[in-house]
Amino acid sequence: MRALVLNNELKLNREYPTPNPRAGEALIQVTQAGICATDLEIVRGYMGFHGVLGHEFVGIVEQAIDRPDLVGCRVAGEINAACRQCEICQAGRPTHCPFRSVLGISGRDGAFADYLCLPYQNLHPLPHSLPDEQAVFIEPLAAACEITQQITVKPTDRVVVIGDGKLGLLCAQVLFLTGCSMTLLGRHPEKGHWLQERGITFTTSVSDIPAGVDLVVEATGQPDGFTLAHQLVRPRGTIVLKSTYHGNLNLNMSKLVVDEISLIGSRCGPFSPAIRLLVQGLVQVGPLAQSQYSLDDGLQAFEHAARKGALKVILRIA
């Protein structure tokens, strides 16, 4: 099969072996897959991953020996394949299973290929009303829903999302549904218009934001996003950290203590709420999808995704 394989550098391999599903796993033909900022960071060395990249996808189940009901289903898939047996899995935190593999991120080939494998339990059959073009956003939208899974956002809160990448735009939309006052601090004014239409204030200037915000979501993907977040948040406020990047941050921890800031690391989230919000049109992803490439042009697609201000680049695979 075809696959975009990272092995120090990213290459298209047209004769990569089609994966064999293990017990409890389905074989899925990938229809579309999205390139995520994390993919770009992985190519830069984050996670030290080698193999097929890609973790945002929609596809059709081709083989599912113990779950014949799944065959032919159009599905999205949760990316953490957990052991389901260890103490952490049993405590209800399978996305943190220490024995997990993660689709296209750690120990498991990913979605930028004709086929992938995932456990049955990871698969979410999709309603007909949800087109592939939207379904490919379920994984990052679930990551946005993880925020309200972890913390209470009050309808009276003043919230700022920093970063107008795909994840930032999804977080802003999800959190706005609480009724909160929402500002997105971005770098690309062309993204502002449709946010403003949806009630979300957009600015490129930090001086437009009155200090003392209750909650800041840091979704820039850059180390300097944190400094900005700390500058905006009020004493006893909360900073949700969404960025994963290669490298460390030099931090004045005493200032966090003195200001009694809460930092909340936030990663993968629940798929079912993301599907519900998409189906009801409560979160819009159409304006986020910028361009489509065939898998054959995958390297070009990566170049496009790495451009400043790029929105979601989609690989059409089948």
Added chain:
Amino acid sequence: MRALVLNNELKLNREYPTPNPRAGEALIQVTQAGICATDLEIVRGYMGFHGVLGHEFVGIVEQAIDRPDLVGCRVAGEINAACRQCEICQAGRPTHCPFRSVLGISGRDGAFADYLCLPYQNLHPLPHSLPDEQAVFIEPLAAACEITQQITVKPTDRVVVIGDGKLGLLCAQVLFLTGCSMTLLGRHPEKGHWLQERGITFTTSVSDIPAGVDLVVEATGQPDGFTLAHQLVRPRGTIVLKSTYHGNLNLNMSKLVVDEISLIGSRCGPFSPAIRLLVQGLVQVGPLAQSQYSLDDGLQAFEHAARKGALKVILRIA
């Protein structure tokens, strides 16, 4: 009056001017004062403070023009003198008032002197049953109570406090009152005995602690305490940061995101609960008080407090 004054270096000044209370402030004769790890950090340059050090004290109100009822009262005092008018004060967060001064820490002379001034609102008259020797621990004990003011500690949680300094020993005692399983990770085995007697497991070896703790309180006062905390806490667990020190920490933020850790900065806390716990004997401070010095021997007292493993050093002032 006599005062221990920091002006690049710490000196005893026998002719320091007695302070004049401003409107709304009382003049207090200091009876006893405790030397805190923060005082040692301030001498090393933390906060860039110049003036009289000291913020843990008990004293007698000598002058209180608009509150004659307070005169003669034995009091402890909250250390943040807030404006009580700004938006943050009005929102119920006076300890974070941006216009505040802080006793012996920022913009206000402190307690290592014969007299100090504080607003009436900061003062807590003390019950007769609470001797000075215990009352001088109210301020750090309030800081321990701040943890349960900020987060929910569940009776089924596994909790580790790192650091067997004064604050660590107080935090361990306060959190143990939730019914949680409590381990203190320290460096000085001689402190272990009375903790064990109170149901708190004591160890000096991180390998004694099964990984995957729900809550870790970092109270070492050292940058490397954080690494240890992250090593012990479970995915989606919480680290409470109690240490303030001079300098920065180099941090892998992505790991916090992937593990979805909550970091909670935690500082000054409520005095009334601290007084109640002391009066009822639910927290014991006797074993924490190591030695007493007169204010005249203040510099010697500081040397003692800076020794490794030193417990609370008290200045007897009046």
